[in-house]
Amino acid sequence: MSADQTTSGGFHHAQDKLTFLLSLVPYLIQQTQVSVHDAARHFGVSEETIREAVLLIAVSGVPGSDSNYQHGDLFDIDWDAFDQNEIIITQLVAIDDSPRFSAREASALIAGLQYLQSLPENVDSAAYSSLAAKLARGASETPSQVIVSPAATNESFARVGDALSRGVQLEFDYRDSRGQSERRRVDPLRLDSDNDDWYLRAWCHSRRSVRTFRLDRIDALHVTDLAIDHRPSDVHLSDSLFDTSGEHTTVVLEFRPEALGLLGEFVPEGTRVTRSGDMSRASVRVAHFHGLTRLVAGLAGVARVVDPPEARQAARRWALDALASYPDATSSETTSSETTIANA
Template identity: 30%
Template sequence: MSGPTQRGGGSRASADRLARLLNLVPYLLARPGIELAEAAGDLGISERQLREDLELLWVCGLPGYGPGDLIDMAFDGDRVTITYDAGIDRPLRLTPDEALALVVALRMLAETPGMANRDAIDRALAKIEHAAGDLADAPVTVRMSGTGDGDQVEALRSAVQRQRALRITYYTAARDETTERVIDPVRVLVISGQAYLEAWCRQAEAMRLFRTDRIDALDELDESAMPPDQAQLHDLSTGIFRSAPDLPLVTLRVGRGGRWITEYYPCEQVQPGEGEEWLVSLRVSDLDWARRFVLGLGPDATVVSPPELAVRVRDQAAAALDAYAQPASLSADPAPVAVGH
């Protein structure tokens, strides 16, 4: 009886402390040089607890977690002043739209197959629903688009169980094209909330992973699925994408707002550049995908190499500017876009 209660109490204490830390930075920003005793009294905690919170804040900050990324503060005796807030410059207050978005996201997460820590998700959802009040009961339909259509996933699972071949129409994002192919399905799996079908592709004559939400159409064939003996399941222990020496190597110069890519994509090298810039090198499956990726980063990324990618990005940016060009009578010149080479 005592074990679960203690774990639950620890989770609640951690959640309370997180909320306090998120509000502590903007509180101190509004009161530079405040005495610790006065701040502790305002916050309803002991001075010792406040000091422990400040010690924890000192190792919190933006991805990179080096000098210039972490929350910083200056002490003058028993007075404290925040000198760098890492973007936490206002109290944690959710707008109605933000609260509803969190409710929807947590409900979707709770419905993800195989999701761990379901109790933590349910507790967070309950707290936000309580805070949102009647808004949480707004008529919102939640569908797991990230794992594909539920009926389609079930149809794929059924085909795997009954070992039936399929004809599918599939959109390949890397090449921005839709193709039709016959496959021999092997298994359906969910990775990071996304459902995939692993199958032998007769067109490619190799094992392939198909995102279920990119399967536009599927037909079950009147023949058995028969992957050849040489078909080998993918090793997914390190994730979906596996870097290889023969894939194109892309080097980008990214600013602070683009550093997040080093947290989400396997990078071969990350080096400090000028000022707050980083030089990031990573392998990509296709330069067309890399072009769309760089354009999505906007001003936070500049192509260093390969030159071919810089040309593709520049041409796409120029075409976009031409499309948005205003008539001369409006005398509204589009802002220039600088793309490095």
């Protein structure tokens, strides 16, 4: 045995033995009771190594305020059970005082994991289920049961997810913000969501750059057998869903200053915002009008599109279409609403 090896367990460095002990303690606590044989098999060491480690744990602890060790300052085990090759820790030290997630915090994290697991690239990933189970066990109290219901998707969602998993190209007709349709061939890179809407981030072969496509505006989708030419690691994929670094339209928005946070990514941090009376204005670049017009139509009296005219018309059309979906509205309500929309 070389000079840097420990005298037990075959560990080549003291650091290796310390790492082993730090892993062994939470394992024994989690198991409640485990045989020496099973613990040795779990860590891939000899039973003698496990026994020596448990003996070391039993004389470890945290000294009291007077720097002396009392009985309550040390770990303890069930010695009768240990004689029968069973390990049961009967007293814990310091570990019980470590901070834990509250039940609410654990529930929020588990909900986030469930959402991530619902994404096409993560479906059936055992790692998320395992981590959620560990969070539940490690919380200070039992977390509330949560179920994240996936947003409704159209048939394109599953087919795009299939192309992503197989690494093949897609072809489809795409309608832009002006209603014009064009055939596109793309290398799918990622699916992203914004509330209940899903978007495909992809390398567009006709534009030779990354583009964002809203799934419900994709028609005649065809999953090809052609391998993709560009992968997410090969291109710059902006963290912003509405990346307007390529083709874009400049839109002037007017909104109440306190509503700036409601506009989200449409007015990203760093955008120049000016004051016009009691309202604020900002010029932003958007790849299409659809999401923007729906946003401002839902913030009537709070935000509106000022320019260009086609963007204002798109917002008006969206609001009128939404109004038409309420057949029970009275004629007076409809007239009042249309007047409000016309002034938006």
